[in-house]
Amino acid sequence: MKRTLPLLLALFAALSARADEVQVAVAANFTGPMQVIAALFERDTGHKASLAFGSTGKFYAQIANGAPFQVLLAADDETPAKLVKEGYAVAGTPFTYAIGKLVLWSTDPKLVDGKGEVLKKGGFKHLALANPKAAPYGAAGLQVMTKLGVAESIKPLLVQGENIAQTHQFVSTGAAELGFVAYSQVIKNGQIGAGSGWLVPGNLYDPIRQDAVILAKGKDKVAAVALMSYLKGDKAKEVIKSFGYELH
Amino acid sequence: MESADLSAVWLTLKLATTVTTLLLVFGTPIAWWLARTRSPLKGIVGAVVALPLVLPPTVLGFYLLVVMGPHGPIGRFTEALGLGLLPFTFPGLVIASVFYSLPFVVQPIQNAFEAIGDRPLEVAATLRASPWDAFWSVAVPLARPGFLSGAILGFAHTVGEFGIVLMIGGNIPDKTRVVSVLIYDHVEALEYTQAHWLAGGMVAFSFLVLLGLYTFNPARQKAL
Numbered sequence: 001m002k003r004t005l006p007l008l009l010a011l012f013a014a015l016s017a018r019a020d021e022v023q024v025a026v027a028a029n030f031t032g033p034m035q036v037i038a039a040l041f042e043r044d045t046g047h048k049a050s051l052a053f054g055s056t057g058k059f060y061a062q063i064a065n066g067a068p069f070q071v072l073l074a075a076d077d078e079t080p081a082k083l084v085k086e087g088y089a090v091a092g093t094p095f096t097y098a099i100g101k102l103v104l105w106s107t108d109p110k111l112v113d114g115k116g117e118v119l120k121k122g123g124f125k126h127l128a129l130a131n132p133k134a135a136p137y138g139a140a141g142l143q144v145m146t147k148l149g150v151a152e153s154i155k156p157l158l159v160q161g162e163n164i165a166q167t168h169q170f171v172s173t174g175a176a177e178l179g180f181v182a183y184s185q186v187i188k189n190g191q192i193g194a195g196s197g198w199l200v201p202g203n204l205y206d207p208i209r210q211d212a213v214i215l216a217k218g219k220d221k222v223a224a225v226a227l228m229s230y231l232k233g234d235k236a237k238e239v240i241k242s243f244g245y246e247l248h
Numbered sequence: 249m250e251s252a253d254l255s256a257v258w259l260t261l262k263l264a265t266t267v268t269t270l271l272l273v274f275g276t277p278i279a280w281w282l283a284r285t286r287s288p289l290k291g292i293v294g295a296v297v298a299l300p301l302v303l304p305p306t307v308l309g310f311y312l313l314v315v316m317g318p319h320g321p322i323g324r325f326t327e328a329l330g331l332g333l334l335p336f337t338f339p340g341l342v343i344a345s346v347f348y349s350l351p352f353v354v355q356p357i358q359n360a361f362e363a364i365g366d367r368p369l370e371v372a373a374t375l376r377a378s379p380w381d382a383f384w385s386v387a388v389p390l391a392r393p394g395f396l397s398g399a400i401l402g403f404a405h406t407v408g409e410f411g412i413v414l415m416i417g418g419n420i421p422d423k424t425r426v427v428s429v430l431i432y433d434h435v436e437a438l439e440y441t442q443a444h445w446l447a448g449g450m451v452a453f454s455f456l457v458l459l460g461l462y463t464f465n466p467a468r469q470k471a472l
Contacts, residue, residue, distance in 0.1 A: 057436035126336055131419065134436035159336045159418025162432065170418065175317040175335040 020223035021048040023068055025059040027075035027210060028165035029100060029137060029182035033243040034073065037236050045230065047223040055163035057134035063088050063215060070218025071227055073097065073210065075164070076136040080213035093214040097231050098245035100208035102140050105171055105186050106178035107195040116198040118178070119150045126159045128170040128179025137164045140205040141180030147204050183244035190242070210245075253446060255422050256430040263338070263426060264406040267345040271353040271402050272395070274346075279354045279398075280383070283361035298351045305348065305411025312344050313416045336418035341426075344412045353402040360394020361387060397461065404457045408450070 026034045031053050038049040052059075056075045063069055063083060072089070074080050077096065083089035104119070106112045111124065118124070130138030138160070145151040159175075161167030164182050171179040183199060186192050192199070212231055218224035230236055237247055282294055300308065316334040317323045323333050334340035364387060372382035388395070410428040417424035419433065427446055434443035 055436060057438065060438065061435055125332070126418070128418070131433065131436065133433065159420060162414060162419070162436065166415075169313075170335075173313055173317045174319050175313055175333065175416075176418070 019046045019048060020221065020226075021050055022070050022218065022221065022223035022227050024049050024051050024071045024073065024227065025063070025067070025069040026051050026053050026073045027056050027059075028053050028163045029075055029184055030073055030098065030210065031165065032184055033098075033239050033245070036239045037231070040235055040239070041227060041230050044235070045223075045226050047226055049223070049227055053165070055134060056136070058163075068217055069215055070221055070224040071212065071214055073212045073231075075100070075208070075210055077209040077211040080211040083213060083215065088216050090214045090216065090219050093228065094211045095228075095232070096209045096248040097212045097236075098210045098240050099248065100137065100140075100210055101183040101202075101244055101246065102137060102144065102200045102205060102208070103181055103183045103186055103192065103197045104141075104144075104178060104200060105181050105192065105195060105197040107172060107174055108177065109194075109196050111178055112196040112198050114198060116144075116148070116200065118198075119145065119148055119154065122153075124177040125157060126170075126176035127154055127157050128159050128161055128167045128176035128181075130164045130167045130180070131160045131162055135161075135163055135167075136208050136210075137180060137182055138167070140200075140208055143205040144180070144200055187242075187244040190244075209248075250442070252421060252425075253430065253442065256425050256427050256446075257449075259338075259422060259424075260407055260426040260428075263341055263345060264403045266342050267349055267406045268353070268399055268403045270342070270346055271349060272399060275350065275353040275398065275402075276357060276395075279357035279394075280361055280387075282354070282358045297354050300348050301351050305409070306415065308344065308348060309412040309415025312340075312347075312412065316340060316343075316416070335416045336420060336424060338423050340416055341413060341424055344416055345406045345409055348409055348412055349402045349405045352405045353398040356397035356401065357391060357394045360391035360397075363394075364390045396464075400457060400461050404454060408454065 034051060038051055041047065041049055052069070056079050059069070059072060059074070060079050060083065063072065064086070072080060072083070077094070080089060080094040084091050084094060104112055104116055112118050129141045132138035132142040142151065145154055159170060161170055164185070167179050168181045168185045170176040171181060186194070186197060212228060214224050214228060241247060278293070278297065282290060282297070313335055314320050315322045316326070318327065318333060326332065326334055334343060368386050368390065369382050372386045377385065408428065409426070410432070413424065413426055413429055414432070417426070417429060419425050419429055427450065431443050431446045431450070434440070434446070
């Protein structure tokens with residue numbers, strides 16, 4: 001035992017010198033693609049990416065209060081900019097890793113038509129939307145309804161998910177007949193997988209620019225820097241595109 | 249405080265009052281049965297009643313969402329009755345909260361009934377009191393501290409509920425947006441000032457409730 005302990009310690013030291021771990025906070029809508037990218041990243045670089053999924057607003061509060069995250073993949077571009085301004089993130093590192101697309105989606109194959117006319121016609125009791133105050137996809141959905149002139153009539157039917165993952169859950173369980181979700185959540189082989197949906201045209205809402213940033217706790221960390229450059233690489237871009245995001 | 253905050257406070261009090269009343273009505277027979285029965289089912293019923301104590305609210309919330317949704321058995325039933333679906337409604341929250349706060353009301357009352365023992369009821373019977381009469385004029389007055397604890401804890405626990413409401417509520421103003429959810433909302437939207445008002449209020453409220461419980465009902469302290 002006396003001899004094996006230093007040996008083990010040396011082994012751990014050797015391992016940790018090569019493979020670093022990065023703590024990543026990931027916006028809920030990017031859950032699917034990030035799981036794929038993290039696996040590729042680990043395979044290609046030997047570093048480990050430990051992922052936490054949630055809403056960007058919650059991550060902001062946690063990061064501002066000392067959460068150990070080293071990289072943030074936000075659902076917007078405002079939060080990373082704010083974190084940089086307040087000194088919680090490293091200046092010069094934010095970049096747009098994906099531009100999100102919004103879908104009006106239902107598990108009912110007949111409910112949502114290809115032009116979103118259902119919003120005017122009605123025939124549903126609940127429409128799920130991510131909290132527009134905190135979630136960019138929720139704000140975008142609200143913008144769409146305002147532009148189409150249906151925001152007031154639909155307002156009493158709105159149910160809010162605290163983030164886009166919960167909003168998707170409301171729709172997928174059928175508790176709400178339809179809802180605004182991220183395209184990445186319902187895409188399968190390049191199209192809306194199940195039920196019915198309307199890929200909302202980009203002119204009805206401001207682009208959902210999703211920025212990544214290195215946080216103060218990830219400054220000069222090898223794995224954090226490696227992950228950021230991996231996100232800009234072709235392999236990651238391909239995954240991001242396959243989940244229905246646009247690239248910068 | 250803004251009007252949205254006030255309406256959330258009002259809704260929360262309405263929910264907690266409704267739930268506490270329902271729990272006293274339906275929880276008392278359950279507590280009585282659990283305290284008096286020699287049935288082998290006692291263990292099972294007691295365990296089911298206590299489940300919300302150990303289950304994460306997310307488990308209850310998730311199952312309630314599925315069961316009360318359009319594909320679930322309760323959802324089909326309420327739709328067949330023409331009542332519509334329960335998620336995202338105030339009655340839906342009431343039902344969820346009744347499950348969630350059940351042990352907090354049943355257990356103190358059950359403990360109080362058990363503490364009475366057989367003797368006072370036997371005496372009542374020898375004085376020709378019917379079981380119904382004995383229950384109301386002997387057992388209930390003797391178990392008063394248990395009822396008080398149960399009511400206060402059930403009320404306070406419903407006020408403090410968060411996870412289930414988040415999962416089946418849908419955050420609708422005046423219907424399902426209770427204080428705990430609104431605090432979460434404020435924090436998410438970085439409105440820390442408003443969050444502090446409500447969160448501080450919750451701390452003060454909870455402290456006062458427990459202070460009252462311990463001050464005016466010292467005998468029940470051990471049961472908590």
